[in-house]
Amino acid sequence: MYLINPSNPLVSIIKIKESRWNRFRVWKPLSLMVLADLIPPDWEISIFDENLGVPDYPSLPRPDLVGITAFTSQANRAYEVADHFRHLGVPVVMGGIHATICLDEVMERVDSVVTGEAEGIWHQILEDARHKGLKRRYDGGLAASTEMPISRHDLLDSRYAFGAIQTTRGCPLNCSFCSVSAFNGIHYRQRSIADVVQEFKMIREKRVLVVDDNLIGTRPEHIARAKDLFRALAKAEVRKEWVAQATINFADDDELLALAAKAGCSGVFIGFESPVPDGLLEIGKKFNLLNGRDFRASV
Ligand code: B12
Ligand code: SF4
Incomplete structure (x- = not known):
């Protein structure tokens, strides 16, 4: 499974030559690190933060599932990434603040939309994906503080x-x-x-x-x-x-x-x-x- 943080058009580290301050403007996609911790061990996970460099997706192995997070400022790039994987027939799930606030728009661009916080619903989504039964929409509501896991700090590299x-x-x-x-x-x-x-x-x-x-x-x-x-x-x-x-x-x-x-x-x-x-x-x-x-x- 690929978990992807779409690039921010303004401050990606890849644009560091344009401003050395970009290194201090790019902060880790914590949402994906939280999701990663909640994924059962039989899934293989890669996190791609496009702000560190956009991967050459066509040269990578085809994943079974793609999860995308986005603030509104990242939404257009999120849709480009979603289009790429959907053309390959890979199901795309999107969550985060933009998906929650602009549900109707996001529903048109991805296979499955997750509103709210993911902790209470993510397991169900993964099970449905495994059985090729993803629903169009899930709502995680608000998580209890006891459900919030320790994020996977080990899965991102150290250029931040x-x-x-x-x-x-x-x-x-x-x-x-x-x-x-x-x-x-x-x-x-x-x-x-x-x-x-x-x-x-x-x-x-x-x-x-x-x-x-x-x-x-x-x-x-x-x-x-x-x-x-x-x-x-x-x-x-x-x-x-x-x-x-x-x-x-x-x-x-x-x-x-x-x-x-x-x-x-x-x-x-x-x-x-x-x-x-x-x-x-x-x-x-x-x-x-x-x-x-x-x-x-x-x-
Ligand atoms: C840290 C932060 C930043 C950091 C960036 C960190 C980063 N990774 O890029 C900095 C300081 C750089 C920043 C900048 C900006 N930010 Co900011 N930021 C935040 C803040 C405070 C916390 C985000 C966070 O890490 N949350 C913790 C994680 C665990 O929560 P989460 O992301 O919501 O994820 C959960 C769910 O959403 C869901 N989920 C998320 N993604 C996915 C994906 C899938 C597949 C699934 C199933 C579920 C899922 O599950 C997660 C676990 O429950 C939020 C406020 C907030 N409370 O979220 C504002 C917030 C996201 N920022 C906001 C804004 C406006 C901005 C700026 C546009 C400000 C500006 N004018 O420049 C910029 C844009 C940056 C950009 N990337 O383009 C708004 C966004 C509103 C919107 N509609 O997008 C927020 C909500 C603040 C607000 N007061 O309204 N920001
Ligand atoms: S609602 Fe809370 S987080 Fe948002 S501006 Fe007011 S004090 Fe800050």
Whole structure:
């Protein structure tokens, strides 16, 4: 089986001559590394991240099944790849955010579309594929945090500047412009700290992107879990430098900041979205207005 991350027309590593920064813009396709872990051992798997170079597909052995992931920005290339394999008679399954949000469009371009998170449905899809009974559509819904596996970090090569890991899914804030709450839900799901620490240790790269949309969450119990995670990472001496995404409430707790730094945090992407209250109200990010927030002081 081939699992394919279609190339991003703008930032592929193969275009590195156009900008040396492209190396820092190409990050691992974690979705495929998660799927790979959930595949029974009797399937042979290859992951192709086209951002590292587009394979010469005609010269490769014909696979039994192709799985494609895509953000919307990758959709056109995803369809080209799907066309290639479908002409050979190989069934193509596509999942990910674009397939979920633009279901009707994707249904026209591939054999089988998977909406939502794959953990709960992927086994069924593989069984159906094995028996040549793929359905046109599957919905994985939202996975329980206990179903989220340790990704296959060993299956991708080492040319990336960053490793990648996910420790939580979902965001309770549901800002009007953002697709995260629509896709991963508003229920904040946290993976077990032991699994996260174990997975961190399996990452070869020194630098890691923690892809969570909101690493620390919003409620006291979320913050408490974030602190426990940071303590555990420091204690396990994983020695990675990581960057993460969070909301500005990260600034409100000195202990949280100190623990994050000790655990290897070297940068945080914060969604300010607008510097003025009217702007924040308009886009539905009221969270950034709570308690008379002063962005400058928080920074
Ligand atoms: C990490 C990340 C990045 C990284 C890229 C990593 C990469 N691999 O290329 C960086 C920072 C570079 C990035 C850039 C961009 N990103 Co971004 N990014 C994310 C983020 C935060 C996490 C993605 C991730 O790794 N998730 C973890 C994996 C495990 O989850 P998953 O991909 O959803 O996979 C699960 C399911 O979808 C499903 N699945 C996925 N693929 C497949 C395939 C098959 C066959 C099956 C069965 C199932 C399946 O199963 C998986 C397990 O449950 C998401 C938000 C999010 N929560 O997903 C935004 C997100 C995907 N990004 C988004 C956007 C808009 C962008 C940019 C366009 C921003 C910009 N303006 O430049 C660029 C485009 C990059 C590109 N490739 O073209 C939007 C996409 C919306 C859309 N409709 O596509 C998201 C959803 C954020 C948001 N707030 O809306 N991004
Ligand atoms: S806080 Fe961030 S991840 Fe959460 S809904 Fe708003 S923009 Fe999306």
